[in-house]
Amino acid sequence: MLTGEIPSLLSSEPINQPNPQKILYIDDDPVNRSLINRLLTSYKFKVLEAQTGLEGITIARNETPDLILMDINMPGLDGHETTTRMRALPALEKIPIIAVTARTTHGERELALAAGCDGYIPKPIDVDTFPDQVTSYLNGYRETITPSQREHYLGQYSQKLVERLEAKIVELEDANRRLQKTDKLKSDFITLTAHEFRTPITLVYGYARLLQTTVKESGRTDLVEGTIGDLTERICQSVQRLNEAINDILNISLLEADEMHLEYQPVNLAQVVKAALQELNPAKNDRNLNITIEDLDTLPQVMGDAERLQQVFWNLLSNAIKFTPDGGSILVKGWVMDSFSPEVFAATSAKAQHRKPEEGKGIIVLIRDTGIGIDPSEQKAIFEHFYIVGNTDYHTSSKIAFGGGGMGLGLPIACGIIKAHGGRIWVESAGRNVEKNLGSTFYVLLPLRKDN
Numbered sequence: 001m002l003t004g005e006i007p008s009l010l011s012s013e014p015i016n017q018p019n020p021q022k023i024l025y026i027d028d029d030p031v032n033r034s035l036i037n038r039l040l041t042s043y044k045f046k047v048l049e050a051q052t053g054l055e056g057i058t059i060a061r062n063e064t065p066d067l068i069l070m071d072i073n074m075p076g077l078d079g080h081e082t083t084t085r086m087r088a089l090p091a092l093e094k095i096p097i098i099a100v101t102a103r104t105t106h107g108e109r110e111l112a113l114a115a116g117c118d119g120y121i122p123k124p125i126d127v128d129t130f131p132d133q134v135t136s137y138l139n140g141y142r143e144t145i146t147p148s149q150r151e152h153y154l155g156q157y158s159q160k161l162v163e164r165l166e167a168k169i170v171e172l173e174d175a176n177r178r179l180q181k182t183d184k185l186k187s188d189f190i191t192l193t194a195h196e197f198r199t200p201i202t203l204v205y206g207y208a209r210l211l212q213t214t215v216k217e218s219g220r221t222d223l224v225e226g227t228i229g230d231l232t233e234r235i236c237q238s239v240q241r242l243n244e245a246i247n248d249i250l251n252i253s254l255l256e257a258d259e260m261h262l263e264y265q266p267v268n269l270a271q272v273v274k275a276a277l278q279e280l281n282p283a284k285n286d287r288n289l290n291i292t293i294e295d296l297d298t299l300p301q302v303m304g305d306a307e308r309l310q311q312v313f314w315n316l317l318s319n320a321i322k323f324t325p326d327g328g329s330i331l332v333k334g335w336v337m338d339s340f341s342p343e344v345f346a347a348t349s350a351k352a353q354h355r356k357p358e359e360g361k362g363i364i365v366l367i368r369d370t371g372i373g374i375d376p377s378e379q380k381a382i383f384e385h386f387y388i389v390g391n392t393d394y395h396t397s398s399k400i401a402f403g404g405g406g407m408g409l410g411l412p413i414a415c416g417i418i419k420a421h422g423g424r425i426w427v428e429s430a431g432r433n434v435e436k437n438l439g440s441t442f443y444v445l446l447p448l449r450k451d452n
Contacts, residue, residue, distance in 0.1 A: 021138060022063060026056035026082065027071035027100070034103040036069065036100075043131045051075030057085060060092055066136055068214065069121075071250040072101040072327040080115035080157065081164075087116040096137050100125065107153065110145050116151035118142045136402055169214060190253045194246045201239055201246070208235040232358075250407040251311075252385055255416035262305040262420055269365060269446075270296035273332055280321060288326040299363055302446050304357065308417045312425075315410035316367050316442050321441075324371035334365040337445065362423070369392040373438035374429040382427070383415045422447050 025036050028051050037047045048063055050056035053074055060068060072079035079099060086092040098119040099112035099300060109120040119137050121130070211232040227270070254260040273296055282289055303360070320330045338361065374382065418425045429440040 020044050021066040023067050023069060023134065024047060024048040024050065024056060024060055024063065024065040025069040025100075026050045026074070026079070027069075028052065028074045029071070032071070032123075035127075039127055039130060040134065044136070046223065052175065053079070053082030053085075056082060057089075060095070060430045061089065062085060064091060066094065067134065068095055068097045068132075069100045069119065070097055072099055072103050072108075079117075081161070082151065083112075083116040096142070098134075098221045101204065101331075107156075108151045109143075110149050111144060111157060113145050114150050115157055123160065124271040147153070156217055186234060187253050187256065190249055193352045194253075197242075197246055201243055205236060205243075208232045208239065212236070220390060245354075248413060251413045251416070253407055255413065255420070256359040260416065260420050263301050266301040267304045267306045267309055268301055268332060269299055269309070271367070272310045273313050273317075276310050276317055276440075279314060280317055282321050287321060289321060289324060290329040292329070292331050294331065296332065296334045296365070299334045299336065302421075302448060304361055304421050304446065305417075309421075312417050312444065313365075315414045316444070319410065320367050320369040320440070324369045325437065328370040330370075331368045332365065333368075334363060336448075337364050363446050363448060365444045365446075367443075367444075368439065368441040370437050370439045372434045373432045374427060374440050375432040376429070379427050379429060382411050383425070385409065385412045418444055418446070 012096075020264050022044050023040055025047060026034055026049075027033050027036075027042075030051070032422075033049050033051070037049060040047050048065060050059050053076055056068070058072075063261045068077045070083055074082070077085065079101065083099075086095070086097065096118040097116065098121060098124060099109075099117045100110070101112070102123040104122045111122050119141070120143060121133060145368055187423075211228065215229045215232065229440050251260070273293065277291065277293075278446075282291070286432075317330070324330060330369070422446065423446040425442065425444050427440055427442050429437040432438070
């Protein structure tokens with residue numbers, strides 16, 4: 001029943017509002033939004049628009065409107081569900097919400113009020129009376145239903161919500177099955193493609209090496225630009241770079257499937273780090289950096305895959321070299337950690353869970369640089385597949401040239417390998433600044449096993 005009669009149109013002239021009240025209109029139909037906007041704006045209301053329930057909730061939170069006009073038939077959250085959600089938010093629970101809907105069959109008004117609406121205006125609206133209806137709701141007018149009606153329609157509403165939830169769960173499960181199938185096809189395609197590439201790459205590399213041998217046997221050992229020796233050397237370097245890219249793609253595929261096989265053995269981390277640095281050899285490639293290694297020789301051995309761990313530190317050192325300008329410093333330091341609990345390894349891969357660390361025993365290796373740093377908003381994203389920091393227009397394919405880039409796989413691979421060992425990897429940086437060089441510190445935490 002109504003608590004009072006809605007007043008008729010008081011004046012044909014627009015209402016003068018020195019401080020216009022904000023009205024949020026949520027409707028997925030742009031034609032409806034345009035009509036309501038023009039009509040209410042002419043009466044000096046400030047109109048905000050949203051085309052979905054979720055967008056409307058966001059705008060309402062940020063703008064706190066004086067009144068909300070709500071369409072009922074909308075994709076995603078419909079008007080009833082959006083209203084119920086708004087009523088659960090303290091900042092919105094007392095804002096009047098009016099259903100403006102073409103659903104005019106018996107019980108629709110009562111259902112809207114049971115869901116939390118304060119009024120009900122059927123479509124098509126009457127442009128002559130609509131502004132005064134809005135004003136009356138702003139002035140405190142509310143429609144109500146009896147307690148028995150509320151109980152009855154709340155029961156209907158609850159049943160509708162359960163049915164919608166069931167349909168969404170079925171839809172999500174079906175989508176998840178399709179995604180799993182697609183993901184399996186993608187992984188299989190990547191693996192097969194990478195293996196297919198290996199045969200021609202091996203042949204090209206082999207023939208290039210044969211050419212190099214032929215050149216050496218002929219007594220021409222110079223690498224003057226444009227000579228056969230120079231060209232074959234360039235071919236070999238390019239093939240090696242292509243092979244590295246293929247290996248990265250295969251490693252990501254293995255990590256996603258949690259199928260990376262580790263050859264456990266006692267590993268000397270000092271030797272692993274030095275081998276990675278020797279392979280990168282920044283000095284030989286005209287990089288002027290001060291690289292210091294501290295305390296790694298004093299660390300106990302860890303149980304792990306030496307080749308995979310070298311890959312981890314190769315990737316971390318490569319990043320430190322790439323993003324530290326000439327004249328900068330890189331520090332690699334390690335120590336035994338005794339003050340943490342095994343819970344810090346909770347996010348490790350499934351296959352690493354059977355190799356629990358001793359209570360509070362682990363090794364931390366940090367790599368600290370004086371480079372351009374990493375923005376706080378990117379410090380988690382950099383461990384995601386294919387995420388690349390900065391503008392890719394300025395990247396090169398070099399692994400050590402300042403600002404050089406890649407496919408965004410190095411850090412995800414490093415993170416996956418460390419997790420497969422039951423450890424953790426993370427980064428700390430005050431931010432990214434190419435002028436002040438705020439620097440970054442990467443931490444690698446590896447557990448010391450009971451069988452060490």
